[in-house]
Amino acid sequence: MINRENGLLEIYERIKAKRIELGLTSFKRTPTNPIKEPDMPCVFMMEGIDNIVKHSSRGNTGYPCTRALEVELEIVVNKSVDIMALYRQLRSVVFTSRDGSGMKNARLSDGTSIRENRTEGPTGYGLPDVKGMSLFLDMIYTDNDL
Numbered sequence: 001m002i003n004r005e006n007g008l009l010e011i012y013e014r015i016k017a018k019r020i021e022l023g024l025t026s027f028k029r030t031p032t033n034p035i036k037e038p039d040m041p042c043v044f045m046m047e048g049i050d051n052i053v054k055h056s057s058r059g060n061t062g063y064p065c066t067r068a069l070e071v072e073l074e075i076v077v078n079k080s081v082d083i084m085a086l087y088r089q090l091r092s093v094v095f096t097s098r099d100g101s102g103m104k105n106a107r108l109s110d111g112t113s114i115r116e117n118r119t120e121g122p123t124g125y126g127l128p129d130v131k132g133m134s135l136f137l138d139m140i141y142t143d144n145d146l
Helices: 002-017 083-094
Strands: 026-029 042-054 065-078 113-123 130-143
Touching (some): 002 042, 002 065, 002 083, 065 083, 083 113, 083 130
Parallel strands (some): 026 042
Antiparallel strands (some): 042 065, 065 130, 113 130
């Protein structure tokens, strides 16, 4: 699971490094408190389902194995922010290395990679003047731990 954490930290650091350029007031990984209006626009990074996509045939345990972790990046804004523009910028930041080597860089640390899975939204959450949108990534990594 070391590769999992290293990959998640790389995604986190890519967004954190560009949060001012993105115009984010808040960026949190696995938040535990509800959002407040002064925190918007914000992005939440949450971990979802972690599936084994390929077992090793070397032994009975199936390890090392290849896993795909679903990572959700949820954008929450007030009505004055163009959520589609922020979504496009966030997606660009996620797929650009911190060293600035450009788009289409899905490689993270330790052979871990990401790919876009799907998008949900925009949605209104049933709240006045609040919109949200989520980018779902698959983070592919090798799990050597048993």
